[in-house]
Amino acid sequence: MKRIYDVAVIGAGIVGTAIARRLSRYQLSILILEEGIDVAMGATKANSAIVHGGYAEPASTLKGRLCIAGRRAFAELDQELNFGFRQTGSLVVTAEDDPAPLYRLLKQGRQNGLDDLRIVDQAELRELEPKLNRELKWGLLCEGAGVCSPYEMAIAMAENAIANGAELKLESAVKAVRGSRGSFTIDTARESFQARYVINAAGVKSDLVAQMAGIDDFAILPRSGQYLLFARGTGKAVNHVIFGLPTEKGKGILITSTLYDNLLIGPDASDQADREDTSTDLHRMAKIYDACKELYDGLDPRQFIRSFTGVRACSSTDDFIIEESRVPGFINAAGIQSPGLTASPAIACMVEDILAKSGLVLEADPDFNPHREPIIKSRELRPLSEIKPLLDIPSAPEKIICRCEQVTEGEIIDAAGRGIPVNTIDGIKRRTRASMGWCQGTFCRPRIAEVMDRISEHPFDARFDIEHSGVSRVEKSELLDFLNSRAKE
Ligand SMILES: Cc1cc2nc3c(=O)[nH]c(=O)nc-3n(C[C@H](O)[C@H](O)[C@H](O)COP(=O)(O)OP(=O)(O)OC[C@H]3O[C@@H](n4cnc5c(N)ncnc54)[C@H](O)[C@@H]3O)c2cc1C
Structure with a gap:
């Protein structure tokens, strides 16, 4: 039955x-x-x-x-x-003289029962976030927020x-x-x-x-948001999640460090008919970049590694x-x-x-x-001198498969054996971070495929990667060319 x-x-x-x-x-x-x-x-x-x-x-x-x-x-x-999960705190910031929009958020937060919210003035803002633009005048600090x-x-x-x-x-x-x-x-x-x-x-x-x-x-009214992600380490520029003032379509553009110290900027908001379109667009990227520069002038486009889009399920x-x-x-x-x-x-x-x-x-x-x-036991990267001798050894749990993110063969095998069939490099990537680093998988994709071919109970398709399966994404060279040509105008 x-x-x-x-x-x-x-x-x-x-x-x-x-x-x-x-x-x-x-x-x-x-x-x-x-x-x-x-x-x-x-x-x-x-x-x-x-x-x-x-x-x-x-x-x-x-x-x-x-x-x-x-x-x-x-x-x-x-x-x-x-x-x-890391409790970093968040700051909504403004360069306006008048902090009224922040006080409105503070009031709403307190009505909601929050007790970890307060307004910070320019001097404290500079102390909390020394690298943000010096024109910023006010912030709303929420200590309990995080990434x-x-x-x-x-x-x-x-x-x-x-x-x-x-x-x-x-x-x-x-x-x-x-x-x-x-x-x-x-x-x-x-x-x-x-x-x-x-x-x-x-x-x-x-x-x-x-x-x-x-x-x-x-009905669901899809609304996309695009992002620019920067190399590991760049996220150390900010200590909190930094929001600009909210817009009528949401919380507005933000700058944050990811859990792994990549700087992340975005998202914008655009209503779209297609629920599944996760391509990225150069002009939208450039707008996000410009909006973030208003908050943090230290953005370095040469550190940009990847763009992506998420689609909100607005009801x-x-x-x-x-x-x-x-x-x-x-x-x-x-x-x-x-x-x-x-x-x-x-x-x-x-x-x-x-x-x-x-x-x-x-x-x-x-x-x-x-x-x-x-699966990932440490979020700190080891010195390269420790990694190098482990790159080309025969198969072993400690063998380094992904050089940029220092992912071991043992971690890949662990990730694949936890009850959810993992049939793609993409699946290994999200579980271990292998191929998420600076080279975006150029070095480690064949190495991951070799391990997976060896251990997989399920057919493993090394060519399949949802991230590169027809979705058009703005690449670094395009963004750099665009920003350079704009600077020359
Ligand atoms: C740009 C953007 C920024 C955001 N930022 C934040 C943030 O910083 N903090 C925060 O708290 N929230 C944020 N959100 C919201 C958060 O990401 C979502 O609310 C959350 O991920 C929704 O989860 P979900 O499981 O409902 O949807 P999804 O993650 O979309 O999962 C739905 C699943 O259903 C499956 N599915 C669909 N149809 C079928 C079917 N017919 N049969 C079987 N399976 C099906 C899909 O394949 C999918 O896997 C953001 C969202 C976006 C898009």
Whole structure:
């Protein structure tokens, strides 16, 4: 007889994986269905990676309330799952004489219940951020904000959910959903599944998945944001996440260090019809670059290594949609735009409550293990003299496969053996950072492929890389040529 899962989660971004991991503490059978070749292939892999403070949205919105609750869960979650979180604090800065917009954010944050917000004057701003432009006059400091590694977080959530009994099916795009609480049938191209409850966590396609179940009361209005990423080490220029003033389309342009000390600038915001277009555009890049120069003049375009785009799942309600829909047992976790990453732990708890209210029995699993070991053991790079002798040794766990990011063969093997099939270099990259460095994989791609060919149980396609599969991205030479020619005009 076919298995009936208690809960089927559609979508393995940070929202779907956080929900699955939350539910895996109970005696439940959980199925995660993901269209992509890996987890975290949607907005979760292409965003600013900021754990937001919680002052930017009012507490009258779900976005506002869940942001704060989610942010407060990060430190403990990171201790359990080791995905990487650093509490850096954030600063909204302005060069205007009048700090009124900052006071408005301060007021909203305090109304939301935050107690770690304050206005800083020019002297303190210079002390906190000595490299920012000296014309900046005021800042709003939020001490609890930080940065994390969003795709590592989703991978960690998924790995831990699987270790606690959840099943994940990749390359399983849901095509149809029929039924109601207690007896849903979910069709993918390959297989059909049965579940008592269905959670829709399909990101930018969550309206399409809702429509499959007969729910058409919201739409997703995709809005893209582009970024420029700079070489490792450049992020040390800033100590906090630095935001310009918010715009009507969002929190505005930011400058931050990633968890691995790369400077990241962006995102802009542009409504677009295509939900899946993640190409980057030279003119948009240049605008972001110019806007960031207003905050930090030390940007060096020669250190630029990569551009990317994320697509926000803005909803027609302009808020998160987290509710049991009018189809009993079909629960939407939809329209999760920013600050969805920050809010994800709280979204998972909210979905858990909705399920309980809808009649799902949540009995604690005494064997639940909340812990997951990290793949990347150290975020500090070693001196080159230590690395060089390990580059060309025969196969061994300590052999260095990726020179720029100092990734070992042992880490690659570990990453590939944690319950999620890893069939691409891209999948290894997001788990270990191999090929994320200065040379962007020129040196290590064949070396990764050699290891993967040797150890893979699944067919490994070394040529396939989602990042280079027809998506047009602005390259460094294009950006440099453009900026140079503009400077000569
Ligand atoms: C430019 C940008 C900047 C952002 N910055 C921040 C930030 O700094 N901090 C923050 O807190 N938030 C930020 N966010 C928001 C955050 O990234 C998102 O809210 C979060 O990643 C959404 O996660 P998700 O799981 O809902 O969606 P996704 O990560 O998109 O996951 C949805 C998954 O569903 C799958 N799927 C879709 N259709 C189907 C189907 N039919 N069958 C099976 N699977 C399907 C997709 O393949 C995908 O893997 C930003 C977003 C963007 C785009």
